[in-house]
Amino acid sequence: MSKGKIAIIGIGEVPTRNMPERTHWDIVYDTCMEAVRDSGLHKNDIEGVISVFPQAQPKIAAELSFGKLPEELGLKGCKDAVSVNAGGASTSNAIRLAEQWITSGVAKAVLVHHVTIHSTIAVPDLINFFAKAGVDLQWEYPYGTTYNIIMGLMANRFMYQSGCTPEEMASVVTALRSWAAKDPNSFFYGKEVPSVQKVLASDLLNTPLHKRESNVLGDGGCAMVIVSAEDAKKMKRPAAYKLGDSVRYFSGTCVMRDFNKVAEGFRVTAKEAMAQAGITKEDVSLWNCYLAYPLAHPMISELLEVAPPGMGGKYFLEGRMSFGGDIPWSSIGDAPGRGHTGSGVSSACYVETARQLMGKAGERQVKNCKYVYQNAGGGSGFNNIATIWGKEI
Amino acid sequence: MDFDMTKPVPETQPWSEKFWEGTKEGKLLIQVCNDCKSKIFYPRKYCPECWSGNLGWMEASGKATILTFSTAYGMVEPKFTDELPYTIAYVDLEEGIRMMTRIVECKPEDIKFDMPVEVVYHEREGFFLPYFRPVKK
Secondary structure (H helix, E strand, O other), X not given: OOOOOEEEEEEEEEEEEOOOOOOHHHHHHHHHHHHXXXXXXXXXXXXXXXXXXXXXXXHHHHHHHOOHHHHHHOOOOOOEEEEEOEOEOHHHHHHHHHHXXXXXXXXXXXXXXXXXXXXXXXXXXXXXXXXXXXOOOOOOHHHOOOHHHHHHHHHHHHHHHHOOOHHHHHHHHHHHHHHHOOOOOOOOOOOOOOOHHHHHHOOEEEOOEEHHHOOOEOEEEEEEEEXXXXXXXXXXXXOEEEEEEEEEEOOOOHHHOOHHHHHHHXXXXXXXXXXXXXXXHHHOOEEEOOOOOHHHHHHHHHHOOOOOOOOHHHHHHOOOOOOOOOOOEOOOOHHHHHOEOXXXXXXXXXXXXXXXXXXXXXXXXXOOOOEEEEEEOOOOOOEEEEEEEEOOO | XXXXXXXXXXXXXXXXXXXXXXHHOOOOEEEEEOOOOOEEOOOOOOOOOOOOOOEEXXXXXXXXXXXXXXXXXXXXOHHHHHHOOEEEEEEEEOOOOEEEEEEOOOOHHHOOOOXXXXXXXXXXXOEEEEEEEEOOO
């Protein structure tokens, strides 16, 4: 991939809430118009539109995939529109496609956006979708597995091998929710941050996962405007420059996923992305990790060498990754803090990365935020994409 | 609410049917490549190592150890709630194959990492799912 070919110059977002009265197109209008206005461009400067595929929402997915957005918003200069689907890695790939469009001359300015409304999906349909998506229908689904159980399998083995305690695992929720409580776009904005004891007192769903360690589904959406790094510099506006991008594929079927290969993938992608950016881990101002579940955070903090081996859980328990701690980490609180918007959690993470580098994160603003590590994983974790973003090129 | 309460059966492929036929006879079959000698799980149309179509089968011992497990107490699909609590596990067969399965015939609190287990079969709508139980000492 490339160092410094593109930059995010405009962002827009709506609060993650359960608001069935807010339609998909309400969110599309509000987020996209805000992002274009924030970029300083005119709507007709947008030459490409990329939608992050909304999971389990066939009607809006079809409308977006078949090109309705530029027409709806009157983007008169638009040359092309498309949807991208790789589950939680959709946004990373949408940004890569934007980079290709920009560097090949297809478009000078690209709008990337996401919208999801879970609150109007019938509960049986929602349960059925999340039970089957990313779960093999021959070798896994008949046993009664779920995403929660798949995460439990990984977390249990990690705890067994590393000595990470239930209290340390629970403290990840406390850390993520401490950020979310300060985030106006979070489902949990202004809400009480649950203590470790409160997390562990919640119902045990499947070992070692408690109810407060799982995700709450929400409605939401966000958008970003991407231009070439060269154009972003000329515009002299706050921007987030993409400086590095590395990825490893693991497996499509959960049981085929070799834990050691996953661990190595997280290590290598971080190192490669940082090498492309010309930085080291000491230069990273914010580790904006997207892992969907809190249970993976201690393990990843060790793989990224933010915490020494065996110390990931302890770092969380000590509050080092919490709001106000010395290691800025997942500053929207990842999916457990933000509220789960399907593929949109990673979109929200990228928007937050840009927001932090632009210096627009308000109370959550990381001081002297210069470089951000931003990862994403697709489906039930079939890959890991590591990216590095910078305030300047 | 109108939930589908039908318990799922494996959605097979033509090249995996031999595996499921084997389970009906109490055999845990592993696909093997006759050219590169790879042991293949889950069964494929062609060998994922060398793309050979010259594939056969061997019978596994049915012995395995538990790599990891998670016992479900709630928030599973409604069609599975009558079976709660149940334990899902990844087990490593002696032949070097890893499978997802259920651990049965023991209390959840007695399940341990690296515990030796052996295959038993659970019938569902004509399919015999390989479950595993602790090896009796």
